[in-house]
Structures are given as structure tokens and as C-alpha cells.
Amino acid sequence: MKKIVIIAGLVLVMLCLVASKYDSFLEMGDKTVKSAACNECHKTIYGDWSKDFHAKAYVNDPFKKASNAYSKQECLACHAAQEIAQENSLKLRPVHQDEGINCTTCHLRNNMIYGPYKLKASHKSEKDESLLKSEFCAGCHQPTYKEWQTSSPQKTCQECHMPRTEGKLVPVFPLSLATPKRMVGHHLQINEGLIKGAASLSGQKGADSIVITVTNTGTGHAMPTGKYGDYRMVLTTQITDAGGKEVFSKEEIFSTQKGTGVPFKKAMRYIYPLPAGAGKAYKAKATLVYQVSGRPDILAASWNAE
Numbered sequence: 459m460k461k462i463v464i465i466a467g468l469v470l471v472m473l474c475l476v477a478s479k480y481d482s483f484l485e486m487g488d489k490t491v492k493s494a495a496c497n498e499c500h501k502t503i504y505g506d507w508s509k510d511f512h513a514k515a516y517v518n519d520p521f522k523k524a525s526n527a528y529s530k531q532e533c534l535a536c537h538a539a540q541e542i543a544q545e546n547s548l549k550l551r552p553v554h555q556d557e558g559i560n561c562t563t564c565h566l567r568n569n570m571i572y573g574p575y576k577l578k579a580s581h582k583s584e585k586d587e588s589l590l591k592s593e594f595c596a597g598c599h600q601p602t603y604k605e606w607q608t609s610s611p612q613k614t615c616q617e618c619h620m621p622r623t624e625g626k627l628v629p630v631f632p633l634s635l636a637t638p639k640r641m642v643g644h645h646l647q648i649n650e651g652l653i654k655g656a657a658s659l660s661g662q663k664g665a666d667s668i669v670i671t672v673t674n675t676g677t678g679h680a681m682p683t684g685k686y687g688d689y690r691m692v693l694t695t696q697i698t699d700a701g702g703k704e705v706f707s708k709e710e711i712f713s714t715q716k717g718t719g720v721p722f723k724k725a726m727r728y729i730y731p732l733p734a735g736a737g738k739a740y741k742a743k744a745t746l747v748y749q750v751s752g753r754p755d756i757l758a759a760s761w762n763a764e
């Protein structure tokens with residue numbers, strides 16, 4: 459009997475120690491923990507996030523330059539926010555600013571960790587279904603959110619940018635034994651596959667002109683979208699004669715900085731007269747390339763005709 463009481467007591471003490479150990483995750487302000495603390499258990503999600511642009515929001519070169527090496531105060535809060543808030547209530551996290559938009563920005567508020575489920579976690583947590591709604595992203599992505607709202611949306615931001623697949627929230631032994639498979643949102647929010655689904659590109663080869671049509675079929679907002687960065691989609695049409703010599707080349711640039719993004723579902727049609735030197739057996743080619751300064755180009759779509 460005595461033994462049982464002692465063991466039960468020890469277990470209780472251990473449980474309390476564990477709980478209080480993870481209570482530090484609920485601290486905010488200059489005691490906010492680093493994302494590395496979450497990586498102890500949420501390895502897959504941490505791995506995806508660390509490759510995501512949210513993780514680089516504060517340290518990337520374009521932001522560093524455009525904010526005059528962090529001297530423009532009005533720019534900083536959104537790029538390393540303490541917590542989710544309306545656009546004009548965002549506050550800069552006083553610590554770990556190099557982590558940009560990190561785990562605690564999106565999951566920690568009111569000294570509580572919020573998730574879409576209602577699970578028994580090692581730390582305290584509460585359910586908040588707003589994580590599954592586009593409004594969750596709106597405070598920081600106001601211009602894109604407005605475009606999305608007016609596009610009679612069928613999918614949320616999360617359904618495209620954080621698609622859910624089956625996996626474990628905690629793939630680390632021994633906790634992995636106690637965590638069944640669940641639906642996990644992908645924390646790498648933009649990737650080549652998504653960009654390749656953004657648009658359709660087609661052409662018609664005529665006797666004296668060619669017609670190129672590009673349609674924003676897959677975004678739910680303008681292509682590209684945003685008001686701060688320099689994001690572009692570049693449509694290049696090229697005509698070569700039978701001998702392979704280029705006789706025509708033209709670029710159309712859709713750019714966030716010029717405000718010329720293609721609205722959702724809109725088709726842009728270009729008619730190019732055939733140059734005299736094209737001959738009868740000319741070849742035509744069109745490509746749509748995703749360009750962000752300082753990153754490798756990504757081919758979003760292409761069209762070819764002999």
C-alpha cells in the first residue's frame with residue numbers, strides 16, 4: 459500500500475514537472491520561446507516551416523534593403539509579428555526577430571497555444587477553428603485577402619497553401635507511439651507544384667498572326683499578388699523560321715509593383731502579327747515564368763507549335 463502511494467506521488471510530481479517545463483511555451487514578450495523549442499517534437503512541421511518564406515521574412519535581402527536595414531519602423535511588426543492581429547494592431551516580437559513569422563506568431567496568443575484540433579498535447583493548448591479560415595491570414599495579407607474575397611472563392615488560403623495530408627504531429631519516439639495519424643497542414647506555403655497549377659497557356663498559329671492566351675485558373679487572387687514585394691509572371695513569345703533563326707520575340711510582364719497582376723479567372727489575349735521573315739514552316743513557342751528577384755526562375759507553363 460505504502461509503495462503504491464509513493465509511486466503515485468512520484469508520478470504526480472513528474473507530471474507536474476513536465477507540465478511546468480512546457481508552461482514556459484506560453485510566455486510572451488521577451489520570454490517568447492524560439493521555434494527550435496517546438497522542433498523537439500514537431501519535426502516534420504518545423505522542417506517545412508524552416509524552408510518557408512515566412513521563416514525568412516525578416517532576414518531576406520530584399521526586405522533588409524527595402525526597410526533601410528531595419529530603420530523603417532513601420533515595416534518591422536508584420537515581418538516578425540508577436541501574434542496574429544488586425545493589420546494596424548500588429549506588434550513586433552521583441553526577441554528572435556531573425557525567425558520572422560515563426561511558430562509562436564501563428565499559434566501563441568493570450569498566453570495559450572492554439573491549434574485546429576482539441577488534443578491532449580504535452581503543453582497546454584486550446585482549439586481555435588479560425589486557423590482554418592482565410593481571415594486568419596488577412597491581417598498581414600490584406601490586399602491579397604481582398605482580391606480573394608471578391609473572386610467568389612471555392613477554396614481557402616490554407617486549402618491551396620497548406621494542403622492537408624495524413625501524418626503525425628509528433629513523429630519523434632517515444633511520443634510518436636501515443637500520437638495517432640492525423641491530417642497535417644503543409645507548412646511550406648509556396649512550392650513549384652503550386653506555381654505550375656497557377657495558369658493555363660495556349661496558342662493558335664494562323665497564316666498571318668499568332669494568338670497567345672494566358673488565363674489565371676489556379677490562384678483565387680491576382681497572379682501575381684501582393685503590394686510589398688517584387689513578384690512577376692513573365693510571358694515570352696518567340697517565333698523562329700524553318701532554319702531555327704529567331705524572327706520575333708516579345709515579353710509581357712505581370713507585376714505586383716506595377717499592379718498588373720492578372721485577376722483570378724481572367725484571360726489575357728495577345729495577337730502578334732507574323733513578321734515577314736517567318737516563312738511558311740515557322741515555329742512558335744510561349745513560356746510563362748515565375749520571377750522573384752534573388753530567387754531562381756520557375757517555369758509555370760509553356761506552349762509549343764511547329
Ligand code: HEC
Pocket residue numbers: 511512514515516518521536537539541542559563564594595597598599615616619647648687
Ligand atoms: C504575421 C503576419 C503574417 C501572417 C499571419 C501570414 N503571413 Fe504570409 N507572409 C507574411 C510576410 C511578411 C511574408 C513575406 C515573406 C518574405 O519576406 O518573403 C509572407 C509570405 C507569404 C507567402 C510567400 C510569398 C513569397 O515570398 O513567396 C505566402 C504564399 C503566404 N505568405 C501565405 C500565407 C497564408 C496562406 C497565411 C495564412 C495561413 C499567411 N501567409 C499568414 C506575413 C504573414
Ligand code: HEC
Pocket residue numbers: 483491493495496497498499500561562565571572573574575576577578579580581583584585626627628633636637638640
Ligand atoms: C514535448 C513535445 C512537444 C513540444 C516540444 C511541442 N509540442 Fe505541440 N504537441 C505535442 C503533442 C504530443 C501534441 C498532440 C499530438 C497529437 O495528439 O497528435 C501537440 C499538439 C500541438 C498543436 C495542435 C493542438 C490542437 O489541439 O490542435 C499545436 C498547434 C502545437 N502542438 C504547437 C506547438 C508549438 C507552437 C510548440 C513550440 C512552442 C510546440 N507545440 C511544442 C507535443 C509537443
Ligand code: HEC
Pocket residue numbers: 493496497500503504505507508512559560561562563564565573574589590594616620622627641642643644645
Ligand atoms: C503563417 C502561420 C503559421 C506558422 C508560421 C506556423 N503555423 Fe502551424 N498552423 C497554421 C495553420 C493555419 C494551421 C491549420 C492548418 C490546417 O490544419 O489546415 C496550423 C496547424 C498546425 C498544427 C496542427 C496540425 C495541422 O496541421 O492542423 C501544428 C502541430 C502546428 N501547426 C505546429 C506549428 C509549428 C511547430 C510551427 C513552427 C515550426 C508552425 N506551426 C508554424 C499556421 C502556422
Ligand code: HEC
Pocket residue numbers: 592595599602603606611613614615616618619648652653655656676677678679680681682683684689691
Ligand atoms: C486556388 C488556390 C489558391 C488560393 C485559394 C490562394 N492562393 Fe495564394 N497562390 C496560389 C498560387 C498558384 C500562387 C503562385 C502563382 C502566383 O504568383 O499568383 C500563389 C501565390 C501567393 C503568394 C505569393 C505572391 C505571388 O503572387 O506569387 C501569396 C503571398 C499568396 N499566394 C497568399 C494567399 C493568401 C493570403 C490567400 C487567401 C486570402 C491565398 N493566397 C489563396 C494559389 C492560391
Ligand code: HEC
Pocket residue numbers: 511518520521522524525530532533534536537545597598599602683684685686687688750751
Ligand atoms: C501588414 C503587413 C506588412 C507590412 C506592414 C509590411 N510588409 Fe512587407 N510583406 C508583407 C507580405 C504579406 C509580403 C508577401 C508579399 C506581398 O503580399 O506583397 C511582404 C513581402 C515583402 C517583400 C518581398 C520579400 C521577398 O522575399 O522578396 C519586401 C521587400 C517587403 N515586404 C518590404 C516591406 C517594406 C519595405 C515595408 C515597409 C514600408 C513592409 N514590407 C511592410 C507584409 C507586410
